[in-house]
Amino acid sequence: MNKNIFIACDTKSTKKVKKIIKETQTKKLKIGYKFGLEFLNSKHGRLFISKIKNKIVFADLKLHDIPNTCASAVKAIKDLKVNYLTIHISSGLDALKAVKKVSGKTKIVGVSTLTSLNNKKLKQTGHTKSVKNLVIQQAKLAAKANLDAIVCSGHEVPYIKHIFKKEIITPGIRLMGDKSKDQKRIMTPKKAFENGANSIVMGRSITKGHIKKNIQRLIKSLN
Ligand code: C5P
Numbered sequence: 644m645n646k647n648i649f650i651a652c653d654t655k656s657t658k659k660v661k662k663i664i665k666e667t668q669t670k671k672l673k674i675g676y677k678f679g680l681e682f683l684n685s686k687h688g689r690l691f692i693s694k695i696k697n698k699i700v701f702a703d704l705k706l707h708d709i710p711n712t713c714a715s716a717v718k719a720i721k722d723l724k725v726n727y728l729t730i731h732i733s734s735g736l737d738a739l740k741a742v743k744k745v746s747g748k749t750k751i752v753g754v755s756t757l758t759s760l761n762n763k764k765l766k767q768t769g770h771t772k773s774v775k776n777l778v779i780q781q782a783k784l785a786a787k788a789n790l791d792a793i794v795c796s797g798h799e800v801p802y803i804k805h806i807f808k809k810e811i812i813t814p815g816i817r818l819m820g821d822k823s824k825d826q827k828r829i830m831t832p833k834k835a836f837e838n839g840a841n842s843i844v845m846g847r848s849i850t851k852g853h854i855k856k857n858i859q860r861l862i863k864s865l866n
Pocket residue numbers: 651653679703754755756757758759794795814815816826844845846847848
């Protein structure tokens with residue numbers, strides 16, 4: 644399995660996305676582009692994505708709804724022919740199965756527990772399990788639904804690798820010294836890959852400041 648770097652294009656500006664794509668071109672990394680709620684909901688975002696050619700495209704829709712609505716949303720976005728699409732595992736087994744059934748060639752990615760949550764913040768939402776144990780449970784469900792990939796922080800990867808045997812994608816990635824901001828379970832790119840992640844998601848550590856320099860920092864940090 645190749646190591647992918649998904650760059651989170653978290654902006655509503657198509658100009659900024661063009662800049663991100665242009666300045667992250669390198670032969671040294673396998674890069675894909677992740678579009679989340681901000682860009683997908685922006686005025687020109689969807690059309691822009693429909694015109695992207697020869698790039699790995701990751702639609703971070705983060706579906707979280709009843710099975711029929713989730714499956715209908717997957718059908719509605721089908722024309723974009725994205726490579727990856729996300730659904731919260733907490734949507735439940737039936738929703739995960741329903742989405743898989745209609746997904747075609749798009750890889751369905753199950754989002755476990757958001758990397759912006761730690762044990763304390765998770766407890767506030769009513770969960771009684773620790774983050775680690777909840778992610779383990781979610782990995783089992785993702786495997787049962789035969790999802791193509793799972794999202795979790797680098798901290799849980801070693802515990803779920805033997806449970807979920809397909810692609811593991813890790814956000815909450817920071818280059819050494821970068822601020823965690825709203826993320827709680829963070830890790831460096833190198834450590835995440837060492838822990839067993841197949842792919843990482845990088846947003847602000849790459850897209851804020853000097854993008855080309857940040858890509859060079861990333862390449863250097865992986866050596
Ligand atoms: O800027 P930063 O690197 O923190 O961005 C992380 C990206 O990954 C964001 O686009 C966020 O929506 C996404 N993500 C995440 N945690 C998850 C799933 C997705 O941070 N569990």
